[in-house]
Amino acid sequence: MPHANAPLTELGRLRLARCVVDEHWPLRRAAERFQVSVTTAHRWAHRYRHHDPAGMTDHSSRPHPSPHRTPTRTEHRIIKVRLQRRWGPARIGYLLGQHPSTVHRVLTRYRMARLAHVDRATGQPIRRYEHPAPGDLIHVDIKKLGNIPDGGGHRVHGRQVGGHNSQRTPTGKRNAHGNPLLGYGFLHNAVDDHSRLAYTEILTDETKESARDFWHRAQTFFTANGITVRRVLTDNGSCYRSRLWRDTLAKGGIDHKRTRPYRPQTNGKVERFNRTLLEEWAYARPYASETERRDAFPGWLHFYNHHRGHTALGGRPPASRVPNLTGQYN
Structure with missing residues (x-):
């Protein structure tokens, strides 16, 4: 789809191209009529000659060659580690010397399931189910x-204070070292x-x-x-x-x-x-x-x-x- 400020929609491109190709308008005249540059008018006329109306749609801006793309061998190593060890992008990147964002792009490109959706033991996607009615299961x-000991435990006060509170809490039971059993x-x-x-x-x-x-x-x-x-x-x-x-x-x-x-x-x-x-x-x-x-x-x-x-x-x-x-x- 064209962006919000584009002067031509797909229908406008087709009308411009037909004026140039079918009605033999000069490129400059067609460009002035549709308020675009001569280069733009030439591009849509060229596509119309070779692809008919189907050529009026936007093409991907991705280049045909990608010289800086991660080598296929490295991609295969990333996938192999993911399948064998069920690691995330950061750990795989540290192991293979790749940036975690690079590993993430490779995993996305190969449509690998998220670790949260995978059984860590088998590597298979988790099967989620729900019974149709209450009480079925x-x-x-x-x-x-x-x-928790009286006064609070170690999660709040730390080991030293939490241990002191544990000693002060009466329980009636102690272990072999004399410490109270909470x-x-x-x-x-x-x-x-x-x-x-x-x-x-x-x-x-x-x-x-x-x-x-x-x-x-x-x-x-x-x-x-x-x-x-x-x-x-x-x-x-x-x-x-x-x-x-x-x-x-x-x-x-x-x-x-x-x-x-x-x-x-x-x-x-x-x-x-x-x-x-x-x-x-x-x-x-x-x-x-x-x-x-x-x-x-x-x-x-x-x-x-x-x-x-x-x-x-x-x-x-x-x-x-x-x-x-x-x-x-x-």
């Missing part, structure tokens, strides 16, 4: 999270595949009994919101391989699926929820104690389900896909 996982919180998470609606509890362990009791409450939550659970996907943790877990799901008529070993990507939706949870709640601000952080969790979870825009949902919150939630009746 629930992703379940456990995230282990260290407790313990961990175990976040049991259940995320609906279709709506991304999440239910989470912070428990004291990850035993099979805790996993069973958590699932009973999670299923009650989903049922109360009009979601009938049909399948559950977990990793291969010991609590999910137990007979207690298997029998609990079987009694509810729910199919249990497990991910392939060492393939957390299969359970990617709850893994991504874990990351969001850490970034936006667990480490979002300096908490003075573990109690303060846990008190902030119910409000954050409500915000996540009802108000936080989700990129996979077109900027809408998970509640927008669950009609039975408060304020979502239709």
Whole structure:
């Protein structure tokens, strides 16, 4: 397409060329008539003689020879390193002695997928899926999270002050070196595949009994919101391989699926929820104690389900896909 200030469109070029070629106007007269230079009038008349009306379109300004283009051998080396090691432009450039921008242009020219869209283990494009209805698949996982000492931990105050606060926090348990054991919180998470609606509890362990009791409450939550659970996907943790877990799901008529070993990507939706949870709640601000952080969790979870825009949902919150939630009746 011609630029905004171009005196001739494709139709204007054709009219100029026909005046010169078909009606035998002098170039200077045609140039004055269409308010362009004689050189421009000659160019469009020349194209019309050789290519007819098809020659009135703009041609690429790219030169036919490119003497400074990256050699083909170097391009092939760049592609080989990308496929074998799944490195980005910067690391490939340092290895091969090329500027990262040069490597990026080569990867773009060969239509290489972004690393974010590639499985690092196999190099194959990530297969993304979404079940058509809420409850078709629930992703379940456990995230282990260290407790915060009274006064704040090392993420806020540094190792020296954080360690001092840990020593002062009464826990009743100490290790072999006499240091207090602050313990961990175990976040049991259940995320609906279709709506991304999440239910989470912070428990004291990850035993099979805790996993069973958590699932009973999670299923009650989903049922109360009009979601009938049909399948559950977990990793291969010991609590999910137990007979207690298997029998609990079987009694509810729910199919249990497990991910392939060492393939957390299969359970990617709850893994991504874990990351969001850490970034936006667990480490979002300096908490003075573990109690303060846990008190902030119910409000954050409500915000996540009802108000936080989700990129996979077109900027809408998970509640927008669950009609039975408060304020979502239709």
